[in-house]
Amino acid sequence: MADPNEPTGSLPASNPGATPVSASEPLLRLRGISKHFGAVQALYGVDVDLPSGQVTALCGDNGAGKSVLTKCIAGIHEPDQGEMFWEGRLVHIRTPGDAAALGIETVYQDLALADNLDIVQNMFLGRERLSRGLLDEDSMERAAAATLASLRVTTVRSIRQPVATLSGGQRQAVAVAKAVMWNSKLVMLDEPTAALGVAQTRMVLDLIVRLKDHGLAVMVISHNLNDVFEVADRVAVLRLGRMVAQDQLSAFDRQSVVDFMTTGTSTRQVTASDATAMKD
Ligand SMILES: Nc1ncnc2c1ncn2[C@@H]1O[C@H](COP(=O)(O)OP(=O)(O)OP(=O)(O)O)[C@@H](O)[C@H]1O
Ligand SMILES: [Mg+2]
Numbered sequence: 001m002a003d004p005n006e007p008t009g010s011l012p013a014s015n016p017g018a019t020p021v022s023a024s025e026p027l028l029r030l031r032g033i034s035k036h037f038g039a040v041q042a043l044y045g046v047d048v049d050l051p052s053g054q055v056t057a058l059c060g061d062n063g064a065g066k067s068v069l070t071k072c073i074a075g076i077h078e079p080d081q082g083e084m085f086w087e088g089r090l091v092h093i094r095t096p097g098d099a100a101a102l103g104i105e106t107v108y109q110d111l112a113l114a115d116n117l118d119i120v121q122n123m124f125l126g127r128e129r130l131s132r133g134l135l136d137e138d139s140m141e142r143a144a145a146a147t148l149a150s151l152r153v154t155t156v157r158s159i160r161q162p163v164a165t166l167s168g169g170q171r172q173a174v175a176v177a178k179a180v181m182w183n184s185k186l187v188m189l190d191e192p193t194a195a196l197g198v199a200q201t202r203m204v205l206d207l208i209v210r211l212k213d214h215g216l217a218v219m220v221i222s223h224n225l226n227d228v229f230e231v232a233d234r235v236a237v238l239r240l241g242r243m244v245a246q247d248q249l250s251a252f253d254r255q256s257v258v259d260f261m262t263t264g265t266s267t268r269q270v271t272a273s274d275a276t277a278m279k280d
Contacts, residue, residue: 026051027217033082042068057228060238074106075099105179115164169200188219
């Protein structure tokens with residue numbers, strides 16, 4: 001496994017998610033994941049596959065369990081039941097450190113960055129490079145600049161600029177760049193465009209496509225169906241803690257996604273269980 005303390009410095013040119021497992025094996029496979037908080041059952045036996053080189057959109061109404069599922073994968077919540085297979089191997093992700101060691105990075109809408117720190121400091125926060133006991137500012141600056149350049153993030157004026165002075169889209173771009181700098185294989189974005197204007201949303205959607213083009217698995221949570229239909233290869237719909245549909249984007253239209261989100265079924269399209277049965 002790649003050393004999580006050694007950033008790649010830039011997005012690799014070829015598929016970093018390439019694995020020795022069979023092509024049909026997704027990078028991450030979740031089976032029967034359940035999670036409750038006291039009396040609230042947030043997830044009921046959720047199955048989901050996150051393949052490399054594809055964007056999976058996780059859809060669902062408020063409270064459906066999207067963030068809880070993301071946090072189970074990110075090592076913030078430990079599921080009560082269920083199994084996770086990483087590159088076909090059973091894994092236990094109990095802490096954010098376990099997730100980072102596998103190559104899982106999460107971009108949260110608000111919590112991602114420290115406002116008072118500059119871009120380089122944010123990208124290396126908690127994983128600073130040292131040289132003879134001192135911070136190696138030059139090498140961190142070069143790696144941060146190379147990563148931003150590889151993602152074609154060109155609107156940032158100075159990487160020594162405090163993050164508080166960035167636009168919402170630039171902040172998202174820095175958070176994504178931070179995620180890819182650490183040898184990530186899976187990047188999860190929870191509502192990355194919720195607070196963004198049109199041009200900034202465009203920039204973040206372009207970034208998401210660039211991540212998958214470089215072979216990463218991407219999971220994106222979005223309430224915006226225009227965004228979903230623009231960037232997703234696959235769609236997974238949660239309703240009240242249950243996975244009610246999961247398939248290639250082409251199996252859905254906007255109305256069927258809304259139907260699944262609100263009623264758990266759709267007359268227009270097959271359900272996840274029907275789709276599985278049809279494949280058997
Ligand atoms: N730490 C927690 N303690 C107790 N209940 C929680 C906790 N986190 C989430 N829940 C509950 O789990 C359910 C799923 O919440 P979650 O945050 O995953 O929803 P979501 O799909 O992300 O919704 P939204 O679109 O509003 O962000 C909700 O009923 C929520 O109240
Ligand atoms: Mg949420």
